[in-house]
Amino acid sequence: MPGANLTRVEAEERASIISNPKYTVSLDLTRGAKTFASEVVVTFDAAKRNAASYLDLIASRVESVELNGVALDPAEVYQDNRIILKGLKAHNEVKVAALCDYSRTGEGLHRSVDPSDGRVYLYTQFEVPDARRVYAVFDQPDLKATFDFSVVAPESWTVLGNMPTKSCEAVDQQTERGTLEQAPAEGCKRWTFETTPMMSSYLTAICAGPYAQWTTEYANEDGRTVPMGLYCRQSLKPALEKDVDYLFDITQKGFAFYAKTWGVPYPYAKYDQIFVPEYNAGAMENIGLVTFRDQYIFESKATGAKVNRRVETVLHELAHMWFGDLVTMKWWNDLWLNESFAEFMSTLCTAEATEWSDDWATFCMGEKGWALREDQLPTTHPIVAPINDLHDTEVNFDGITYAKGASVLKQLVAYVGREQFFQGIHNYLEKHAYSNATLKDLLTELEATSGRDLGQWSKVWLQESGINTLTSHVSTDANGVITAMSIEQSAPEEYPVLRPHRLAIGFYSAQADGSVARTDRFEVDIDGASTEITELVGKQRPDLILVNDDDLTYAKLRLDEASLKFVEGNLYRVEDRLARAIVSLSMWDMTRDGVYPAQSFIDYTLRTLSTEHQSTSMRYMLSCLSTTAHDYTAQATRPEALEQVAQGLWKLASAAEAGSDEQLQLLQAYLGYGDDEDFEDHARALLAGTSELEGVEVDNNMRWAVIHALAAQNMASESEIEAELSKRDTTENREFAMGARAVRPTKAAKAWAWDQALHNNDLTNSQIESAADGFSGSGSKDLFAPYIEKFFSSVDWVWEHKTFHIAETILNPLSAGGLYPYKAEPHDLVHAGEAWLADHEDAPKALRGMIIQNVETSRRTLRVRNYNEGLAR
Known part of the structure; x- marks a missing residue:
């Protein structure tokens, strides 16, 4: 049979044979630091007698397989991560005993050791197809089943599953030897969980370790009381404790909102939320046991954008329960x-x-x-x-x-x-x-x-790809009265699809107090290549005509000429935060399309940032500003532009309210430049506590941000990085130190980072990410020139030897980061990338997609840079 990359055709074939699966899964987590024991009993029906199918399993050793009471030779039936089942009956029972490996990459059952106290924490991550890394399973979403889990673990641990605990009892060493012929370690308990409702295997979950915990309850709309819990590592307990009441409150508001909006109460027996280390995703919607990356626990001061994002993530995962x-x-x-x-x-x-x-x-x-x-x-x-x-x-x-x-x-x-x-x-x-x-x-x-x-x-x-562009055209008479307005809709040549849009048009004008406010709003339907907006004819033209006001549709926007001119100098005066966001996104889109000058975007953004208080809008604008200044400006004017931005950000940070979110974000952004003569003095003053910026809290994360910034300018030595880590050796600080070492713009540092990301198998997925991102985070195009050939010659090896998530981290398709040397000459990157693609036409679609995205990023950089080079001549 084919390999472990399950195809849609295979899944449909298996679903036509298999039905009514039920699982009893027993895990022993006391077998040491490398492997755990997995035993499963699966019962299921087969559509026809003597049919053949297979279970999915990724194991280091399959000890035994039994089908309908007959022992099978694992060496014969376990092939390519599948257990082949032949001669099926109408009703079947399969027993599988195996040893499986703990993960260091966030896939399957991940094992993490907290260096701050030596405690061990385990958690599962099964999306897309990784339940098979923990137990034998028909691992596809449409073969829903019920699951009975039991787990043997140290008695001091907390063990959580999708369902409430049914029993927790000490393990009898004499009678608990099991199929794998090894008794669990002494001082253990067996947690047995209630049977799950019908669910997909990728949503099952187990978490185990000495987690700190808090509990409360929710009075569910169907009359039940739903137990709720929050969990994290012990070392993060003081930080999470400050937010426990808030997170419970947000979650309960979500319960009520969703139940009211959909008319369907929360359907499951409990709702636990657990923050776990070294996570390779943001969060995962396991039924009754949602896992979150524990970067969402804020030991240091967090921006409003991060706090807002955590709220969205909590509510996103809760919505998945339905x-x-x-x-x-x-x-x-x-x-x-x-x-x-x-x-x-x-x-x-x-x-x-x-x-x-x-x-x-x-x-x-x-x-x-x-x-x-x-x-x-x-x-x-x-x-x-x-x-x-x-x-x-x-x-x-x-x-x-x-x-x-x-x-x-x-x-x-x-x-x-x-x-x-x-x-x-x-x-x-x-x-x-x-x-x-x-x-x-x-x-x-x-x-x-x-x-x-x-x-x-x-x-x-x-079912159609691509995005439309909506361009406004407005005509007025000598008195400023609108005589005609149309919205032109276009589509890229590759995807020439025009769509119907229900949208709003907002009128915005300057007020007596100096602000810019909405004065009128119209909802219209547009379709086709051009739509006349007759509703606006005869009305006095406002300062700004904002198409897609309230952001009701999905499209790229091009403002009419007069509106564009107005927002260039006045967007910071617009009161409505969503309106500012819509305009800002349009301005950025024009800049990255090479139809709006990079220097104009820099000037506009610095001006707009002076009054921006929407935290995520500010974060995004600062990111766009960085890309524009570093990548899109003309080579001759780039040093001047970078100095302008650095000095402008420091000035804005100095003028911001002491201790405010705006000050924090502006300072963090400033540290990404190092292009003004006062940079090292400013950075060292922050570390020494003598900075002229009032209200800045130089906490753990800020200290590492400053050290990283100094390292990126080759102003921080290895010994300084090591000294900072020795003050507080934690999971997070090891990742910060890894990134700081890798970001130094020297040949030795880049060679070290490259080797660590590719070949140090002792690193966690998060440490690999830090090394890879640091590698690409600073340095001249000449420093990265040798890595163009190295990157493309390593792609096949990475794909063959790394898990998908680690390969994605290393090849990192969409933005700065990973080992793609995007700071090298973009023309050379495009040439090398096109050659690789031409030579790998039969490469897996997912792999080709990563390389195509890399090449297109460099191609856009080249195209936009050439546009700005032309303006600079």
Whole structure:
């Protein structure tokens, strides 16, 4: 049979044979630091007698396999990470005993040792197909099953599963030897959990270790009391303890909002949230046991953008309990049904049920900006993406699946009406609870409640790739009265699809107090290549005509000439944060498309930052400013531009309110430059506590940010980095130190970082990420020139020898980071990348996609840089 990269065809074939699976899984976590024992009993029905199928399993050793009471030779039936099952009966029972490996890469069952106290923490991460790294399983989403888990672990640990604990008893050393012929270690207990409801295997979870814990309850809308818990490493207990009440409150607001909005109460027995170390994702929606990366625990001062993001993530994962967990896609082509919906709903809930009422501005600048970037790459795909195998799935956890999908759902709500939309969602959840569904199932319910035929809408919005550009054209008479307005819609040549848009047009004008406020708003429908907006004819032209006011649709925007001129000098005066975000995103999009000068964008952004208080908008603007100054400016003017930005950021930080979020973000951004003559003095003063910036708290993370910044300018030595780490040796600080060592702009540092990322198998996934990001984080194009050939000659080896997530970290397709030497001459990178692609036409789609994205990033840099070179001549 084919290999472990399950294809859609194989999954459909297996689902046509296998039904009604039930699992009893026993894990022994006391076998040492490398492996754990896994025993599973699977019962299932087969559609026809004598059929053949297979279980998925990735194990270091399969000890025994028994099918319907007959022992099978593991050497014969365990092939290519599959256990082959032949001669199936109408009802079958399979027993598998194996030794499986703990992970250091965040996949399967990850084992982490906290260097601050030596404590061991375990957690699982199974999306996409990694339950098979822990137990033998039919690892595909449409073979839902019930699961009975038991876990043997040290008695001092806490062990958590999807369900409440049924019993926790001391292990009898004499009677608990088990199939693997080794008794558990002394001083252990066996945790046995209640049977799960019907669920997909990728949503099962086990966490174990001496986690700190807090508990509360939620009075569920169906009359049940739902136990709730928060968990983290002991070393992070003081930091999380400060936020426990807040996080419980946010979660409970989410329970209430979702139950009210969909008319379906929370469906599961409990709700635990656990923060885990060295996580390779943001979070994971395991039923009743959500895992989060513990960078969401803030030991040091966090920006509002980070706090806001944590709220969104908490509510995103909670939304999955209904959409994705209760009702699950049949195959990964409908992954967007999970992620787009959770992204849309978490933003809506954050904006309407928490203090973060401007979260749609956060979504516009952050998530939608992510979507626009990825939607303009050659690797763009429909929201409903074609998924042929598991690797296709892994590369589709992207800005299109999450953010474009969420933005299009916002457009769908505007198109069908909010009440009709959520009634359709209610019907969908009720009809398909505890089972699997497809896009067609969802559209059927929405058509029934809205009365709209969504077939064509779905085709152009969900099943076609690419993005439209909406360009405004406005004519006025001598008195400023609008005589004509049209909106032109265009599409890229590769994806010539024009879409219907329901959008708003906002009028904004300067007020007597100096602010700029909205004075009128119109909702219109546009379709086709050009739409005349007759509703505006005869009205006095305002200072700014903002198409897509309130951000109802998904498109690139081009303001009319007069509006563009106005916002260049006055956007900082606009009161509405979402309106500012919409304009800022449009200005950035023009800059990266090479139709707006980089220097103009720098001037505009520094001016706008002076009054920006929306934290995520500021974070995103600072990121765009950095890319523009470092990568898009003309070579001759770049040193001057970098100095202007560095000095401008320091000036803005100095003028900001002491201790404010704005001051913190501006200072963090300033540390990314090092291009003014006072940089080292400013940085050293921060470390010494003598900085002229009042209110700055130089806590742990700020100290490491300063040291990293000094190292990036070759102003911090190895001994200084080591001395800082020796003050407090923690998981996080080891990662900071790794990045600081790697970021130094020297041949020796880059060679070291390259070797560590590729060949040090003792590093965790997070440490590899730090080394790789540090490698690409600073240095001249000459320093990186030798790594062009090294990178492309290493790609095949990385793909063959690393797990998917580590390969993605190293090859890192979309932005600065990874071992792609993006700071080298972009022309040379494009040439080398095109050669690799020409020579690897048959390479896996996921791998080719990473390289295509790398090459396109360099091609855009070259194109935009050439545009600005032309302006500088």
